[in-house]
Amino acid sequence: MKSPLLSLPGAVPAEGVDEGVAAHYGDLFREQRALADGTGFVDLSHRGVVAVSGEDRLSWLHLLLTQHVSDLPIGEATEALILSAHGHIEHALYLVDDGATVWAHVEPGTQDALIAYLESMKFFYRVEVADRTDEFAVVYLPAGSIAEVPEGVVVRETAYGRDLFLPRADLESYAAKAGPPVGILAHEALRVEQHRPRLGFETDHRTIPHELGWIGTAVHLQKGCYRGQETVARVQNLGKPPRRLVFLHLDGSEVHLPVVGTELRLADEGPDGRKIGFVTTSVRHHELGPVALALVKRNVPVDARLVAGDTAAAQEAVVEP
DSSP: OOOGGGGSTTOEEOOGGGBTBEEESSOHHHHHHHHHTTOOEEEETTSEEEEEESTTHHHHHHHHSSSOOTTOOTTOOEEEEEEOTTSOEEEEEEEEEOSSEEEEEESTTOHHHHHHHHHHTOTTOOOEEEEOTTTEEEEEEETTOOOOOOTTOEEEEETTEEEEEEEGGGHHHHHTTSOSEEOHHHHHHHHHHTTOOOTTTTOOTTOOGGGGTOBTTTBOTTSOOOTTHHHHHHHHHHOOOSEEEEEEEEOTTOSSOOOTTOEEEEGGGOTTSOEEEEEEEEEEETTTEEEEEEEEETTSOTTOEEEETTEEEEEEESSOO
């Protein structure tokens, strides 16, 4: 779905998963600074929007999600995962309940598979699941923003900012008064700085929640049974995850950023050393310079010097070994 805001001056379309919205509007670092200062907005209208209504919505979702949502207060934001039977991450949902409906935004293009799974699990519960992507656009306002939120718009407020479920028909008129537009690349740069994983970027077909630090924020360890819980409990109580998320400071003298999937090796072992991980997201940050998120094997020493392809990298632990 192509955003009408791509017609704004300076808009450069994003590619890949984020196709359909602007990568930037002509000045990446200025846009990052605007978000960091609490100004501007980010068009996330390419993300999927799923709504679950009905009087059983919270108790039913509680059975399916990794998060404790049976008593979710109205207006309180949370996030949750859906796991496979083996505990691997399949979906990430960013939720809020407005008193009648649970609203969730999800990664672009994942809503169809998510809805198909939810529909298969309805049984006798009094719930309705709907794809509202054609009707509602997600707009992000950074923490500290004083931009007006239109009356009646569902808001998901977190420490990082506010997600608005804005009627798609109002997107252009809201953009005209919400402050300077900011592209998805600036949003991604701050996400990496904040060490926040993203489905499809920091995850692959075998990722479990412990590897990314999603325990606590998206996984509740004291709730009842859900698909994949056995793996979560076993790793939590008896072991450690095989990989861990790290934050990388990259050599700023390199012209090109290491692309997603770039292999990581120990610097001391040279270019022919064993692979110990890979880059998941790399960005240029307005203050930190080139940085990245990566997954490495759990037993990699936290003070080890790394190389991402040909680029030297110093790591900071996000998930402790």
